[in-house]
Amino acid sequence: MSQESSTLADIPGLVRIENAGKEELTAHCMELTHSVYPHHQVYGQYCTIHEYVDCPPEQAYDYLRQGHHLEEWTCSLRDFAPTGTPGLWVGHDRLEDDTRIYCKVLANPEAMTVDYHCSWDQGEKLWMIYLMRVVPARLVLDKPGSVITWTNCRHPYYDDNPRPDLAPRPDRPWVGDYWDLFYAGHTVEMHNLKAILEHRHRGGLPVGSAPARTVAR
């Protein structure tokens, strides 16, 4: 027995070909396969969506990494302006009146990942994180274009606003109240993203656009 497998032997609950065997593994997987899955089981703790976009991956990544484009493809994020803190922007989330959203973009050109670190009402702790990744479709689907994935994880603050005192008014609904609509809402936004990128790419236009405002008011 190799040293590796002897250390693994102490770990309960591992299912590996060495201990399960092919048939048992197959049977186990079949048991885990249902016809349908309740929404909360699929989207209860994590919300991952994905879309094919007929636009070169470098351009799709370049579009996403520029935070001001959120004003084009999201449903409700508007009017971003720089804060005093480098890299931190503040805009409005028009999902609710008078609601400010703080946002910082962390992008990695090699992996083509673009993460939006956001939060409502305050910019000190950015806990509402949108993890996006552009994958060359040539690699995974053997066709031109991009596959874009997008994941949100259910941070505890979604269920419990840490700073209710910062809300513009006491009865303002909290962003986490919408968690069950994230699959739908994000799908709508993903379709916007796809439509914009495909339209511009198809027309030979630059996919990006200039920021609406370059200086803070």
Place this chain on the structure above:
Amino acid sequence: MTTVSLTDVASYLPGEPVPAEFYTDFPGAEDKLRNHPMFKVPRLRHHVARDETNADMIERAVQSLVDRHGAAEIRGVDVLLVHSQLPDLPFVGAGTEVTRRLGLHPEWLVDVANAGCASFVYMLKMARQILTSTDAKTALICNAQSAAGQWFTQSEVRKLAQAAIPGDGCGVGYVTTSAQSPVLDVESRHIGEYAGDMTVAVDDGRKYWEPGKSQLRIGFTDASVAKVLARGNRLVPEVVNSLCRRLGMASTDIDVLITNQPNRTFLRNWREALQLPAERHLNTFDECGNLFGAAIPVTLDRAISSRRVKDGDLMVLGGFAHAGDFAGAVAVRWHGGRD
């Protein structure tokens, strides 16, 4: 249009119940899959006797219909449809032998060799068509399943995890031109692209009729089992939902769902997909195992006998065949109490 009813059903199970230990205690039995729901052994099943034929079982099942409806009524059926899961003879079905035993003189006789585990649904569709469009007034539809006690008891096959799942039995339906328990609609699909994916496996590659030592069994590679699972998961809810849509109902309006019962995983997945509680999806898996084509009529007969089908219930019978080459579902408004 003439209304056609599924007037009654009856069933027969051969011999005494065979306990799970018949397989699990057999020397050399595979046991590593026993804990998985797909291969979890039913508590009981029935096996045909060595000399028991499809016609024998049908004759015994039909006897209950004779008792309830009279010999003259049953002898007078215009249509006889028979599905034998494992034909006793390769060149002729059991149909004509059944007519000889029961003294029938049907104008229509079809030995159905397709639609496998969902053939009760398809035969009901055919019977309804014949009763609607000709002078025929009554039909007998029969499902006989005798593979368990013959194939799966062979010395080598008996050791396999799959062997403990099947059971033998026979279910028959009496179909008439009446409005008592009307057949509301039928959805059926022949799916050619999945034809031939279920095979007879023989290890030495001989024709099944050629002499040799290898023992016949149902063949599935791991990959095709996964494919069949995915197809089955999809097909049965699809045909049932499609039937419900045509009837202007939701799947949740179904009072009694009865399907074929290949294993517990399918039963779970189908009721989940159709959003039905377990108590509305009836099965006889624990007592009878996988009855193949006989499952639907046998389960239905036992459900009626045990009063689990109530007067006025919307009953849906559905299933898929082989590796997915047929899927069908039929809806019946049940008013066929036995008092």
